[in-house]
Amino acid sequence: xxxxxxxxxxxxxxxxxxxxxxxxxxxxxxxxxxxxxxxxxxxxxxxxxxxxxxxxxxxxxxxxxxxxxxxxxxxxxxxxxxxxxxxxxxxxxxxxxxxxxxxxxxxxxxxxxxxxxxxxxxxxxxxxxxxxxxxxxxxxxxxxxxxxxxxxxxxxxxxxxxxxxxxxxxxxxxxxxxxxxxxxxxxxxxxxxxxxxxxxxxxxxxxxxxxxxxxxxxxxxxxxxxxxxxxxxxxxxxxxxxxxxxxxxxxxxxxxxxxxxxxxxxxxxxxxxxxxxxxxxxxxxxxxxxxxxxxxxxxxxxxxxxxxxxxxxxxxxxxx
Numbered sequence: 001x002x003x004x005x006x007x008x009x010x011x012x013x014x015x016x017x018x019x020x021x022x023x024x025x026x027x028x029x030x031x032x033x034x035x036x037x038x039x040x041x042x043x044x045x046x047x048x049x050x051x052x053x054x055x056x057x058x059x060x061x062x063x064x065x066x067x068x069x070x071x072x073x074x075x076x077x078x079x080x081x082x083x084x085x086x087x088x089x090x091x092x093x094x095x096x097x098x099x100x101x102x103x104x105x106x107x108x109x110x111x112x113x114x115x116x117x118x119x120x121x122x123x124x125x126x127x128x129x130x131x132x133x134x135x136x137x138x139x140x141x142x143x144x145x146x147x148x149x150x151x152x153x154x155x156x157x158x159x160x161x162x163x164x165x166x167x168x169x170x171x172x173x174x175x176x177x178x179x180x181x182x183x184x185x186x187x188x189x190x191x192x193x194x195x196x197x198x199x200x201x202x203x204x205x206x207x208x209x210x211x212x213x214x215x216x217x218x219x220x221x222x223x224x225x226x227x228x229x230x231x232x233x234x235x236x237x238x239x240x241x242x243x244x245x246x247x248x249x250x251x252x253x254x255x256x257x258x259x260x261x262x263x264x265x266x267x268x269x270x271x272x273x274x275x276x277x278x279x280x281x282x283x284x285x286x287x288x289x290x291x292x293x294x295x296x297x298x299x300x301x302x303x304x305x306x307x308x309x310x311x312x313x314x315x316x317x318x319x320x
Contacts, residue, residue, distance in 0.1 A: 002046035007265045009043070013050055015273035016040055017057050024061035033273070088119035088141050115142055115150075120157060122277035123147055124164040130282060131168030139285045159254060 005013070012035050019029035030037045044051045092112035119140050126136035137144045151158040201209075225244070228237050 005043070005047065006268060007261075008268045008271045011271040011273040013040075013043065017053060020054070021057045021061050024058065026058075088116055088122065090114045090116055115146055118275075118277055120147075120150070122279050124160055125277045126279055126282060127161065127164040128167040129171070131165055131172050133165075135282065135285055138287050139279055139282055159258075163258070 012033060016029050016033040016035060019032045020026065023029055023032075026040075027037055030040045033040075044054055090112055119142060123136050123140040123142070126139040127133065130136060133147070134144050137147055140147075147161070151161050226241065232240075
């Protein structure tokens with residue numbers, strides 16, 4: 001079995017396929033990518049998946065050559081390739097790998113107006129900074145449904161979306177913890193003063209209060225996600241907890257695989273075939289919130305939940 005390609009080699013292969021799709025010339029595409037002809041041919045022999053995409057890309061390029069009356073498409077300079085790769089929408093005719101209904105992969109000519117890989121990368125980069133799916137989709141210039149659909153159909157994108165969301169969540173969590181850390185002493189003034197006297201109560205009232213708070217104070221109550229839900233049977237609860245345990249193990253296995261891939265790629269030089277995603281200023285991105293625009297401007301002291309203020313939720317049947 002051939003040794004797996006590194007991330008730098010994968011990026012070189014992707015750049016070679018883009019040049020091959022445009023030129024239809026293997027030697028010219030290899031020279032433009034900066035890879036030796038013998039090296040790229042060896043990868044083709046050792047990796048059947050790469051060879052299949054190679055053949056399909058070459059067939060698409062030759063079909064374009066025939067439709068243009070024997071005139072090859074002009075070869076763009078290297079800088080133009082980088083700028084073109086930053087587009088978030090396809091222009092039509094690009095090589096795109098899609099999954100058919102029977103589950104098999106197939107290389108097709110992309111339709112115009114479809115999301116590109118750079119659009120996905122921009123979405124993931126924004127998600128890692130904000131932990132907000134709707135804002136990240138707006139920053140990438142696409143709808144939220146498009147990325148959720150990709151998450152359902154593409155396990156690799158689902159993994160990267162989960163990792164980006166975890167990173168954004170951790171960054172927000174650390175920013176919040178910095179303001180509520182014990183060393184901030186923002187809310188501990190009551191502990192530095194003598195407590196007020198206990199109000200008058202009977203022995204029955206005192207025993208009742210102790211019984212009500214015994215689990216929370218002495219026994220440490222169960223976490224909410226482990227507690228049995230209303231109407232849930234013992235079998236259903238055991239199945240739910242088992243599924244949660246398996247999901248946690250799967251996440252740990254994925255985290256280990258990602259760490260191993262990063263460890264194997266550590267020390268490689270940055271690849272010249274990948275440009276960072278282009279994002280607007282996230283502070284200026286609008287249209288990502290479901291809040292009613294007809295409402296008065298949000299005040300920092302009034303909490304919002306899903307675009308609704310608490311006093312408005314009561315009028316909509318969302319509160320008591």
